[in-house]
Amino acid sequence: MDNFKYPQRGTVVTTVHPKSLMMARVRIDGLHDTVSENDLPWAERRLPDGGAFSPLLVGDRVWVEYPYSGDSRRPVIVGFAQDASGGIANVAPEASGKGDPFQPPAVDGAPDGPKLSATKDYVYKRNGLMEVRSSGGGWAMTHLGSGSTLGLNDSGQYYAMIQGDMFLFTSGGVKHVINGDYELEVTGKYKLTAGEVEITAGAVAIKQG
Secondary structure (H helix, E strand, O other): OHHHHOOEEEEEEEOOOOOOOOOEEEEEOOOOOOOOHHHOOEEEEOOOHHHOOOOOOOOOEEEEEOOOOOOOOOOEEEEEOOOOHHHOOOOOHHHHOOOOOOOOOOOOOOOOOOOOOOOOOEEEEEOOEEEEEOOOOOEEEEEOOOOOEEEEOOOOOEEEEOOOOOOOOOOOOOOOOOOOOOOOOOOOOOOOOOOOOOOOOOOOOOOOO
Protein backbone atom coordinates (compact mmCIF):
# COMPACT_ATOMS: atom_id res chain seq x y z
CA MET A 1 0.00 0.00 0.00
CA ASP A 2 1.44 3.36 -1.01
CA ASN A 3 0.45 4.91 2.32
CA PHE A 4 3.21 3.00 4.07
CA LYS A 5 5.92 4.75 2.02
CA TYR A 6 5.35 7.89 4.09
CA PRO A 7 5.27 8.77 7.80
CA GLN A 8 1.89 8.19 9.44
CA ARG A 9 0.26 9.57 12.57
CA GLY A 10 -1.33 7.21 15.04
CA THR A 11 -2.24 6.46 18.64
CA VAL A 12 -0.47 4.04 20.97
CA VAL A 13 -2.88 1.28 22.05
CA THR A 14 -0.59 -1.00 24.08
CA THR A 15 2.99 -0.89 25.38
CA VAL A 16 3.30 -4.35 26.99
CA HIS A 17 5.13 -6.65 24.61
CA PRO A 18 4.74 -10.39 25.41
CA LYS A 19 8.52 -10.84 25.26
CA SER A 20 9.41 -7.49 26.88
CA LEU A 21 10.96 -6.20 23.65
CA MET A 22 10.11 -2.56 24.49
CA MET A 23 7.81 -2.24 21.49
CA ALA A 24 4.33 -0.79 21.18
CA ARG A 25 1.26 -1.22 19.02
CA VAL A 26 -0.01 1.85 17.18
CA ARG A 27 -3.35 2.38 15.46
CA ILE A 28 -2.69 4.49 12.35
CA ASP A 29 -5.27 7.18 11.64
CA GLY A 30 -7.57 6.21 8.80
CA LEU A 31 -5.78 2.93 8.11
CA HIS A 32 -6.36 0.80 11.22
CA ASP A 33 -9.76 2.13 12.26
CA THR A 34 -11.41 -1.30 11.99
CA VAL A 35 -8.36 -3.47 12.76
CA SER A 36 -8.40 -5.45 16.01
CA GLU A 37 -5.78 -4.39 18.55
CA ASN A 38 -4.29 -7.90 18.58
CA ASP A 39 -3.81 -7.75 14.81
CA LEU A 40 -1.80 -4.53 14.86
CA PRO A 41 1.95 -4.99 14.27
CA TRP A 42 4.49 -4.32 17.00
CA ALA A 43 6.48 -1.16 16.33
CA GLU A 44 10.15 -0.61 17.10
CA ARG A 45 11.31 2.55 18.86
CA ARG A 46 13.81 5.02 17.47
CA LEU A 47 16.06 5.81 20.43
CA PRO A 48 18.37 8.78 20.99
CA ASP A 49 22.14 8.37 21.15
CA GLY A 50 23.17 6.22 24.10
CA GLY A 51 19.93 4.24 24.03
CA ALA A 52 18.01 6.39 26.52
CA PHE A 53 14.46 5.11 26.84
CA SER A 54 11.43 7.33 27.34
CA PRO A 55 8.31 5.27 28.10
CA LEU A 56 5.24 5.51 25.91
CA LEU A 57 1.76 5.56 27.41
CA VAL A 58 -1.47 4.27 25.95
CA GLY A 59 -3.11 7.17 24.15
CA ASP A 60 0.13 8.89 23.14
CA ARG A 61 0.06 10.40 19.67
CA VAL A 62 3.12 9.34 17.67
CA TRP A 63 4.70 9.42 14.22
CA VAL A 64 5.38 6.06 12.58
CA GLU A 65 7.62 5.31 9.60
CA TYR A 66 8.21 2.14 7.55
CA PRO A 67 11.95 2.09 6.74
CA TYR A 68 12.03 -1.60 5.79
CA SER A 69 11.08 -1.05 2.13
CA GLY A 70 7.65 0.19 3.21
CA ASP A 71 6.82 -3.10 4.96
CA SER A 72 3.68 -2.35 7.02
CA ARG A 73 4.49 -5.31 9.29
CA ARG A 74 7.65 -3.58 10.58
CA PRO A 75 6.73 -0.07 11.70
CA VAL A 76 9.11 2.21 13.61
CA ILE A 77 7.95 4.88 16.06
CA VAL A 78 10.13 7.90 15.34
CA GLY A 79 8.67 10.47 17.71
CA PHE A 80 5.71 12.09 19.40
CA ALA A 81 3.10 13.77 17.21
CA GLN A 82 1.83 17.21 18.14
CA ASP A 83 -1.92 17.34 18.52
CA ALA A 84 -4.35 19.98 19.73
CA SER A 85 -7.71 18.29 20.12
CA GLY A 86 -10.15 20.78 21.62
CA GLY A 87 -7.70 23.62 21.09
CA ILE A 88 -5.19 22.51 23.74
CA ALA A 89 -1.83 21.07 22.71
CA ASN A 90 -1.00 17.55 23.95
CA VAL A 91 1.94 18.77 26.04
CA ALA A 92 2.26 19.58 29.73
CA PRO A 93 0.35 22.72 30.82
CA GLU A 94 3.67 24.11 32.07
CA ALA A 95 4.92 24.08 28.46
CA SER A 96 1.80 25.28 26.63
CA GLY A 97 0.62 27.85 29.14
CA LYS A 98 -2.90 26.37 28.95
CA GLY A 99 -4.64 24.12 31.41
CA ASP A 100 -3.76 23.65 35.08
CA PRO A 101 -0.03 23.57 35.87
CA PHE A 102 1.22 21.71 38.94
CA GLN A 103 1.17 23.80 42.11
CA PRO A 104 3.72 22.62 44.71
CA PRO A 105 2.97 23.03 48.43
CA ALA A 106 3.71 26.55 49.69
CA VAL A 107 6.85 26.88 51.82
CA ASP A 108 7.40 30.04 53.84
CA GLY A 109 10.52 31.91 52.81
CA ALA A 110 11.25 29.66 49.83
CA PRO A 111 12.81 31.34 46.79
CA ASP A 112 11.00 31.54 43.49
CA GLY A 113 11.46 28.60 41.14
CA PRO A 114 12.29 28.89 37.44
CA LYS A 115 10.08 31.42 35.68
CA LEU A 116 7.94 29.55 33.17
CA SER A 117 7.53 30.96 29.66
CA ALA A 118 4.88 29.23 27.56
CA THR A 119 6.25 27.59 24.37
CA LYS A 120 9.84 28.47 25.31
CA ASP A 121 10.77 26.03 28.10
CA TYR A 122 11.77 22.38 28.09
CA VAL A 123 9.20 20.43 30.13
CA TYR A 124 9.18 16.65 30.62
CA LYS A 125 6.28 15.40 32.73
CA ARG A 126 5.85 11.64 33.00
CA ASN A 127 5.91 8.77 35.51
CA GLY A 128 5.24 11.03 38.48
CA LEU A 129 8.18 13.37 37.82
CA MET A 130 8.44 16.74 36.13
CA GLU A 131 11.65 18.30 34.85
CA VAL A 132 11.75 21.93 33.76
CA ARG A 133 14.59 23.73 32.01
CA SER A 134 13.45 27.31 31.64
CA SER A 135 14.39 29.63 28.82
CA GLY A 136 15.92 31.90 31.48
CA GLY A 137 18.43 29.27 32.61
CA GLY A 138 16.52 27.75 35.53
CA TRP A 139 16.11 24.05 36.28
CA ALA A 140 13.80 22.07 38.57
CA MET A 141 12.97 18.44 39.24
CA THR A 142 9.70 17.81 41.07
CA HIS A 143 8.22 14.65 42.57
CA LEU A 144 4.58 15.24 41.66
CA GLY A 145 3.14 12.94 44.30
CA SER A 146 4.64 14.89 47.21
CA GLY A 147 5.76 18.19 45.73
CA SER A 148 9.38 17.69 46.78
CA THR A 149 11.54 19.82 44.49
CA LEU A 150 15.21 20.39 43.77
CA GLY A 151 16.12 23.27 41.54
CA LEU A 152 17.97 26.35 40.38
CA ASN A 153 15.95 29.47 39.68
CA ASP A 154 16.73 31.84 36.82
CA SER A 155 19.14 33.84 38.99
CA GLY A 156 21.16 30.71 39.83
CA GLN A 157 19.90 30.28 43.39
CA TYR A 158 19.84 26.63 44.45
CA TYR A 159 16.98 25.32 46.56
CA ALA A 160 15.67 22.04 47.93
CA MET A 161 12.16 21.73 49.34
CA ILE A 162 11.63 18.21 50.66
CA GLN A 163 8.08 17.29 51.70
CA GLY A 164 9.09 14.57 54.14
CA ASP A 165 12.19 13.15 55.79
CA MET A 166 15.61 13.71 54.25
CA PHE A 167 18.63 11.41 54.47
CA LEU A 168 22.19 12.28 53.46
CA PHE A 169 25.06 9.81 53.51
CA THR A 170 28.66 10.28 52.43
CA SER A 171 31.59 7.92 52.89
CA GLY A 172 33.91 10.94 52.89
CA GLY A 173 33.99 14.32 54.55
CA VAL A 174 31.69 17.29 54.08
CA LYS A 175 32.93 20.87 54.01
CA HIS A 176 30.74 23.95 53.71
CA VAL A 177 32.39 27.22 52.71
CA ILE A 178 29.91 30.04 53.24
CA ASN A 179 30.81 33.62 52.40
CA GLY A 180 27.93 35.05 54.41
CA ASP A 181 25.65 34.23 57.30
CA TYR A 182 24.57 30.71 58.20
CA GLU A 183 21.20 30.25 59.87
CA LEU A 184 19.70 27.01 61.14
CA GLU A 185 16.11 26.75 62.35
CA VAL A 186 14.88 23.55 64.00
CA THR A 187 11.32 23.37 65.32
CA GLY A 188 11.83 19.95 66.89
CA LYS A 189 14.68 18.25 68.73
CA TYR A 190 18.25 18.91 67.54
CA LYS A 191 20.70 16.09 68.25
CA LEU A 192 24.43 16.10 67.48
CA THR A 193 26.56 12.98 67.85
CA ALA A 194 30.28 13.36 67.17
CA GLY A 195 33.59 11.75 68.09
CA GLU A 196 35.07 15.21 68.62
CA VAL A 197 33.75 18.75 68.39
CA GLU A 198 35.98 21.75 67.66
CA ILE A 199 34.56 25.27 67.45
CA THR A 200 36.55 28.30 66.42
CA ALA A 201 34.67 31.58 66.62
CA GLY A 202 35.35 35.26 67.08
CA ALA A 203 32.43 35.49 69.47
CA VAL A 204 29.80 33.13 70.87
CA ALA A 205 26.40 34.21 72.10
CA ILE A 206 23.95 31.74 73.60
CA LYS A 207 20.38 32.79 74.24
CA GLN A 208 17.89 30.62 76.07
CA GLY A 209 14.31 30.93 74.84
